[in-house]
Amino acid sequence: MSTPRALRQSLGLRLTSAGFLIFWCLLAAFPIFWIAVMSFKSPVDAFAANPLDVMIGPETKAKGHGLSIPDIIVLLGAIYMVWRVSAKGLPRLIAANAPEGWKWLWWIGGVIAIGLGVVIGFATIPPVMAGVNGALGALGEPLLGLTTEHYRAVWVDNEFYRNFLNSLLITVGVVTISLTVGTLAGYGLARSGSNLAFWLLIIALIFRALPHSVLVAGYLPWFINSAEILEPIMGESAPTLYGQPIAVIAVLVSINQPFTIWMLRSFFQNIPAELDEAARVDGCSHFEAFRRVIMPVMWPGVITTGLFSFLLAYNDFLVCALLLDAQNQTMVPAITGYFNRETTTTDQVEAVAAAVSIIAPLFLLVMVFQKQIVSGLTAGAVKG
Template sequence: MASRARRTPASVLLFSNGFIILWLIIAAFPFFWILWGSFKVELDFFSIADWTNALTGKNTETTYGRPFTGAGYYGAFVTEDFWRNGLNTLIVCFFVVCTSLTIGTLGGYALSRSGFRYTFWLLIIALIFRAMPPATLVAGYLLPFFEWNLWGILPTTIVVLVAINQPFTLWMLHSFFQSIPKELDESAKVDGCTQFQAFRHVIIPVMWPGVITTGLFSFLLAYNDYVVTTVLLSENNRTMVPQIAAFLGTTYTEGNVMFAVAAVVSATAPLFILVLFFQRQIVSGLTAGAVKG
């Protein structure tokens, strides 16, 4: 590798490094810009008079005496009660991840250990389900949920998100369990364990890396969902993403764009921290499906 690197001509090196720097700017700059801008007033955030105002915060200083202000955050969290939506997101994500992992591990384990032909068809059906846009399903939920008074509350949304999550969870855990040697639970069964006991005492202790990776993706799916939460939650129970979408309608008319900006930053920040700690797991999860084919 080193010998090849030494042979790389300067022009190629310059081009590839320049390209990476360009990509880094494209990928990361919007986030730094919005974080910086969220502490300004709207006139600086949308710097129409002079673009340097966005950096120096001239209008912010004339309004508040300082180049930074927490007014957007105050507006979002205190005036608009955005913390409530944050709490709802937390509840939804927690229960979706727990439920989806519990039933997903059982199903994924069974799929990886059963040699019969129907496991193939079940996985194909899961793939088809994975391809279907969630928007096509929501029309089917509304009528029964409304009839049975299930519409608008968090538990319904959690159950629906768990179900929509399952195809992906199954595929991921299936390929993960296949990488755990069959001999492990076979030998436990020879020693007199039932299938469930073998799973409980032999597989569960070694499955955590794969389960954590899958859990991360379940979390992201629940956290990022827009369709299901928008259609199935009532106004009081909204999670963060639909609430921000709802802000757009009201804030553009009231001129409180900074509320929405602060809310966007607040909703993005937890994900930064997540990537910071779990980067390795996320990367391995993304590639796991690909390597298995």
């Protein structure tokens, strides 16, 4: 199909447009790419003023850590494989194999499997390649300086995995609870045209705009004193909610509810009401209709909403920093411990390595779920 001649663009305009696009992609990716490079270099190289030194890493290479040509080929191949599998392979696999109604489990399983694969590859390929390089002789000489010592320092020596486990607990808790509660509410709101439903949505909209620090100011005194407050009801076993992951989960779920119910409501409105009406005619109650008819077809919306819940919980700084103890932090607040210390450049590069570790899972997530993220962003807007 050819474009009408009048709509065709001049060469200059097309070049400007393409040039701008390239410029934007560089701008978007460069800071992230750069910290990823920095995290693999020794401190002198990582903070070198000359960009080439940061890329090639002469100091790192001098210490005997580096990538040879075969290493680079294997690395590029591995990156391409991960991209291929997550952007193309996984969706195709799920479309072909997953039984209807269980796709969501396959998606989650697939992401976890890819993540584990990357971690295992990160741990096993370097020793193997060291052997290969030794056997190759001159060809196996390091060409680019690269070291994983900062990752080892962060994850093994500084026990960053504890923060990771905390993050994991909180994100999994937030996503499951907020989806369970949110789908019910979203369905109810989508199927009820009453004024009450409208006002509830408006109140949710107002709640969405509240700064989180305002809410946390409301929780803090209660959470710190909760043992005394709850004692008359619960007796001796009354917990101090401050510092408890369960309290943070409850807070994040609630903060996230307004957004979740708005989004799920717009997804449910796209599912024709005739579907559950038919089930009702056949003698189902509202809940049975929801379980048997709606649940099997609602997964695309639930996955998208779940992604945004995940991002909120995973990226949160404010709530976790204020409601958890400094010793028991999630990953994002824990990283401030590194860059506030920043006494030596080694500390700084360790902070960079920790930062890259935190965003690596998000990277994977965008690769696999790009379509869902885009549809989620537009669903709210186009519907109004």
